[in-house]
Amino acid sequence: xxxxxxxxxxKLKDLDAENFIERQVKEIRAMVGKGVAIxxxxxxxxxxxxxxxxxxxxxxRLRTVFVENGIMREGEPEMVVKAFRKLGVRVELIDAxxxxxxxxKGLTDPEEKREAITQTFYKEVFGRIVRESKAKYLLQGTxxxxxxxxxxxxKRQHNILKQLGIDTQKTFGYxxxxxxxxxxxxxxxxxxxxxxxxxxxxxxxxxxxxxxAARVIGEVTPQRVAIVRQATAIVDEELKGTRAFxxxxxxHEDKVTGLRGNKRDFGLQIELRCWDSTDAVTATPTRLRxxxxxxxxxxxxxxxxxxxxxxxxxxxxxxxxxxxx
Amino acid sequence: xxxxxxxxxxKLKDLDAENFIERQVKEIRAMVGKGVAIxxxxxxxxxxxxxxxxxxxxxxRLRTVFVENGIMREGEPEMVVKAFRKLGVRVELIDAxxxxxxxxKGLTDPEEKREAITQTFYKEVFGRIVRESKAKYLLQGTxxxxxxxxxxxxKRQHNILKQLGIDTQKTFGYxxxxxxxxxxxxxxxxxxxxxxxxxxxxxxxxxxxxxxAARVIGEVTPQRVAIVRQATAIVDEELKGTRAFxxxxxxHEDKVTGLRGNKRDFGLQIELRCWDSTDAVTATPTRLRxxxxxxxxxxxxxxxxxxxxxxxxxxxxxxxxxxxx
Numbered sequence: 001x002x003x004x005x006x007x008x009x010x011k012l013k014d015l016d017a018e019n020f021i022e023r024q025v026k027e028i029r030a031m032v033g034k035g036v037a038i039x040x041x042x043x044x045x046x047x048x049x050x051x052x053x054x055x056x057x058x059x060x061r062l063r064t065v066f067v068e069n070g071i072m073r074e075g076e077p078e079m080v081v082k083a084f085r086k087l088g089v090r091v092e093l094i095d096a097x098x099x100x101x102x103x104x105k106g107l108t109d110p111e112e113k114r115e116a117i118t119q120t121f122y123k124e125v126f127g128r129i130v131r132e133s134k135a136k137y138l139l140q141g142t143x144x145x146x147x148x149x150x151x152x153x154x155k156r157q158h159n160i161l162k163q164l165g166i167d168t169q170k171t172f173g174y175x176x177x178x179x180x181x182x183x184x185x186x187x188x189x190x191x192x193x194x195x196x197x198x199x200x201x202x203x204x205x206x207x208x209x210x211x212x213a214a215r216v217i218g219e220v221t222p223q224r225v226a227i228v229r230q231a232t233a234i235v236d237e238e239l240k241g242t243r244a245f246x247x248x249x250x251x252h253e254d255k256v257t258g259l260r261g262n263k264r265d266f267g268l269q270i271e272l273r274c275w276d277s278t279d280a281v282t283a284t285p286t287r288l289r290x291x292x293x294x295x296x297x298x299x300x301x302x303x304x305x306x307x308x309x310x311x312x313x314x315x316x317x318x319x320x321x322x323x324x325x
Numbered sequence: 326x327x328x329x330x331x332x333x334x335x336k337l338k339d340l341d342a343e344n345f346i347e348r349q350v351k352e353i354r355a356m357v358g359k360g361v362a363i364x365x366x367x368x369x370x371x372x373x374x375x376x377x378x379x380x381x382x383x384x385x386r387l388r389t390v391f392v393e394n395g396i397m398r399e400g401e402p403e404m405v406v407k408a409f410r411k412l413g414v415r416v417e418l419i420d421a422x423x424x425x426x427x428x429x430k431g432l433t434d435p436e437e438k439r440e441a442i443t444q445t446f447y448k449e450v451f452g453r454i455v456r457e458s459k460a461k462y463l464l465q466g467t468x469x470x471x472x473x474x475x476x477x478x479x480k481r482q483h484n485i486l487k488q489l490g491i492d493t494q495k496t497f498g499y500x501x502x503x504x505x506x507x508x509x510x511x512x513x514x515x516x517x518x519x520x521x522x523x524x525x526x527x528x529x530x531x532x533x534x535x536x537x538a539a540r541v542i543g544e545v546t547p548q549r550v551a552i553v554r555q556a557t558a559i560v561d562e563e564l565k566g567t568r569a570f571x572x573x574x575x576x577h578e579d580k581v582t583g584l585r586g587n588k589r590d591f592g593l594q595i596e597l598r599c600w601d602s603t604d605a606v607t608a609t610p611t612r613l614r615x616x617x618x619x620x621x622x623x624x625x626x627x628x629x630x631x632x633x634x635x636x637x638x639x640x641x642x643x644x645x646x647x648x649x650x
Contacts, residue, residue, distance in 0.1 A: 110582065217579045217581070218579070252577070252579050253578075253579050254542045254543070254577050254578050254579045256542070256645075256646075256649040256650065257435065257646045257648065257649060257650060258643070258644045258645055258646060259642065259643035259644050259645070259646055260643070260644055264646070267644070271636055272639075284619075285618075285619070287615045290612045290639075293639040294609075294610070294639055294641070296639070297639045297640045297641070298641070301640060301644050301645075308640070308644045308645055308646075309638060309640050309644075309645050309649075310638070310639055310640045311596055311636035311637060311638045311639065311640075312636060312637050312639050313634060313635070313636045314597075314615075314618040314619055314621070314622045314635055314636065314637050315622045315626060315633070315634050315635045315636075316619070316622070316623070317584065318583070318584035318585075319583045319584050319585055319592070319626050319633045319634075320581075320583055320584070320626075320633055320634050321581075321582045321583060321584055321589070323582065324581040324582060324634075325581065325582060
């Protein structure tokens with residue numbers, strides 16, 4: 001850890017993972033001393049690596065919290081908790097589904113939905129846990145790309161505490177520790193592998209912060225998330241063999257006419273997207289075989305209740321974007 | 326013309342088009358006598374053939390009305406009027422765009438939209454013209470498939486007059502003439518060709534009654550119809566060479582994120598459908614070349630203002646349907 005103003009990138013070619021781990025473990029120990037630290041694990045590679053580093057440094061004096069927000073993919077919370085249990089790391093699974101869905105109720109604007117999820121996570125759920133805990137040290141998975149994306153001059157450490165509802169004027173002594181701030185994603189993955197994380201964690205493709213809420217056009221309800229979760233599981237299963245950059249299933253709000261048991265009925269539409277890209281800045285739709293597309297549609301209309309129509313996006317980015325909302 | 330109860334199909338193999346034309350012309354003359362007849366021309370093959378038969382029988386004593394409802398395809402009213410002018414048939418073009426859009430205002434339910442279009446056509450526009458005209462004879466393009474689809478026992482002739490707002494109890498003497506009631510579509514096309522209609526009329530693929538309103542999810546406004554009209558023109562141009570059964574462009578109500586001039590912006594989505602089918606009862610999405618799909622998307626996002634995303638439907642019918650609304 002260095003002060004924000006002095007952060008220098010460690011390039012992948014210069015990264016000695018073992019050495020890096022040793023150095024970070026020492027620094028975390030030096031900072032926390034006999035104290036207690038806390039961190040939130042999302043299951044993404046960044047927070048997973050931070051959890052492992054913190055665990056190595058502090059053992060039981062690190063409290064790791066996994067917030068189940070109700071908008072994750074099929075089996076995701078269980079998979080993550082189990083993977084860490086195997087490594088001897090205890091993860092607290094916090095059921096906050098009710099808080100998130102109540103914050104999302106009635107919202108249809110994507111920005112408002114995103115904001116509701118962020119606020120609920122920081123202020124309501126994780127913020128409360130941090131404030132109620134005795135932990136004064138907060139481990140954060142900020143990486144070098146995050147630093148670059150932060151406009152120069154913003155005090156990020158101050159920011160995160162404020163986001164958690166901690167008034168640093170009244171309550172002194174909080175410290176934010178960012179062990180992977182010198183690394184980019186590829187470096188983080190390398191360290192994750194060296195830390196003994198399984199490939200399903202260290203090689204995990206990025207997933208948007210608002211999770212499946214970003215895959216629902218219109219209001220995000222438990223029922224609508226359940227639908228897009230099922231469609232996502234099917235697409236993940238069918239496309240995991242492809243070399244595509246990313247794929248996704250989106251539940252539309254528009255209803256379209258379908259036929260169910262010979263009766264004309266309004267049903268749901270799922271849009272599929274699968275992208276070829278190297279940098280996500282530009283992207284083209286993957287030329288999936290037509291058989292694969294039909295197979296995907298067949299499975300989705302058969303297995304996901306209420307869906308009568310499946311489309312495949314054929315637009316480039318730009319003017320499209322990778323995600324729909 | 327026979328009485329409804331006695332209608333007998335003329336099979337294609339038994340149809341002598343010249344002979345059929347001669348017989349119908351005679352019968353129309355016999356029924357109308359010195360009177361005046363009226364009919365509505367939609368540009369579809371049925372009403373086109375009826376217009377030609379009526380014209381041959383009655384000349385100027387047939388008044389043919391083409392109602393421009395504002396929801397037709399690019400250049401459609403002009404094309405139809407011009408084709409008939411070439412054949413020496415005068416068609417009255419009635420601009421009723423205002424009436425139709427005002428009836429459609431605020432409606433989003435497909436059934437309500439359909440009903441508004443039907444009611445506006447029969448009661449408001451064509452009904453008024455019929456009631457104000459001196460014509461007591463109404464030529465109708467009912468064909469044998471329509472008869473089959475009519476539940477036995479319904480008095481169709483009475484029905485149509487009622488739909489036009491004509492009270493047959495108060496006003497006597499109206500007669501509905503249905504010259505092609507013994508023919509199916511293929512027979513109608515054969516007669517159309519024999520009548521000298523151009524192929525763009527006699528071989529015309531069917532188009533849904535509510536026209537482009539059936540291609541707009543949500544409210545049907547002049548602006549939204551203009552968008553789907555432009556997309557439809559592009560798809561028609563790009564796919565006219567394929568042997569697909571039918572193709573369509575649908576404007577969604579859902580907005581999706583797009584990038585325009587490097588700025589994140591919400592834009593419109595067009596869904597494309599292209600069907601392989603023989604009977605429209607079941608259908609599968611046409612396996613268009615991926616290049617063609619990308620080309621379609623490229624043209625639509627470039628040429629149609631506001632569109633940032635294009636999808637291709639990959640679902641079979643059932644559970645999908647050919648049209649979306």
